[in-house]
Amino acid sequence: MYQLNQIPSEAQIKKYLRRIIFGKNIYCPRCKTSHTVVYENRYRCLKCRTKFSLLSYTWLNNMKLSLQQFWLLLYCWTIQIPVRQASTLTSLSDITVYEWYTKFRRHLPADKQILNHLIQLDEAYFGGKQGKALFLAKEVGTRKLAYQLVPKDWITREVASWFLEENIAPYAKLNTDGAAIYKEINKWWPVYHTRDIHKKWEFEKTSEIEGMFGVMRTFIRRMYHHVTVDKLSEIVCEFCYRFSHPEMYGSPRHYLENSLYIVPTR
Numbered sequence: 001m002y003q004l005n006q007i008p009s010e011a012q013i014k015k016y017l018r019r020i021i022f023g024k025n026i027y028c029p030r031c032k033t034s035h036t037v038v039y040e041n042r043y044r045c046l047k048c049r050t051k052f053s054l055l056s057y058t059w060l061n062n063m064k065l066s067l068q069q070f071w072l073l074l075y076c077w078t079i080q081i082p083v084r085q086a087s088t089l090t091s092l093s094d095i096t097v098y099e100w101y102t103k104f105r106r107h108l109p110a111d112k113q114i115l116n117h118l119i120q121l122d123e124a125y126f127g128g129k130q131g132k133a134l135f136l137a138k139e140v141g142t143r144k145l146a147y148q149l150v151p152k153d154w155i156t157r158e159v160a161s162w163f164l165e166e167n168i169a170p171y172a173k174l175n176t177d178g179a180a181i182y183k184e185i186n187k188w189w190p191v192y193h194t195r196d197i198h199k200k201w202e203f204e205k206t207s208e209i210e211g212m213f214g215v216m217r218t219f220i221r222r223m224y225h226h227v228t229v230d231k232l233s234e235i236v237c238e239f240c241y242r243f244s245h246p247e248m249y250g251s252p253r254h255y256l257e258n259s260l261y262i263v264p265t266r
């Protein structure tokens with residue numbers, strides 16, 4: 001566990017950020033020339049006269065935290081420190097931590113994977129009465145996932161087959177439980193389909209995916225305590241991303257290398 005005094009210094013963090021955002025040489029975010037001058041913490045372009053700072057053309061512009069606070073907070077998020085504990089560690093309010101966790105989540109890179117070979121698919125319900133249904137598929141023996149949240153009454157064969165079309169390669173092997181919506185699903189999307197009949201105590205064919213639902217519920221409860229239905233979709237996205245890309249969560253640097261860049265100028 002990081003202690004505050006083990007966090008890189010402000011100067012070191014600034015160096016990391018500079019490297020991640022600009023590479024070897026500072027250039028003007030607007031006209032891309034490297035003819036810039038630096039004064040205090042600001043840069044000025046000699047060609048188009050744009051003034052900029054290290055972060056001003058990234059999603060971290062207007063950051064009110066010190067770089068060390070920011071680094072510690074990001075570290076807490078990467079290693080799944082619950083909001084409340086992170087607030088104690090960083091001396092920031094619960095609300096501030098929650099807002100930053102949301103930002104980190106929303107700047108995860110896009111991640112759409114088509115599943116192949118052998119796939120397990122199942123659905124589960126989240127968020128109580130007004131909640132949603134989640135289709136979740138996993139390529140067996142890998143970290144590849146595909147998911148879709150839908151209103152509860154959309155658990156139909158049409159939606160299931162649309163999910164397959166979007167996420168599953170044709171002619172893959174598909175295992176599901178015995179739910180009626182999957183009956184003859186191969187007539188809707190070409191897969192080699194096998195069903196488990198739970199009543200007969202056959203759970204083997206969907207065991208990996210059922211395990212995933214358990215891990216996901218624990219993650220949500222631990223990390224966020226409670227999630228409202230409108231946030232469900234992005235939390236599921238965060239969970240799946242964490243599962244599929246564990247390398248992103250080794251350190252704040254890995255996360256920033258994949259999510260921090262200059263936003264194209266307006």
Ligand SMILES: [Zn+2]
Nearest residue numbers: 028031045048
């Ligand atoms: Zn310029």
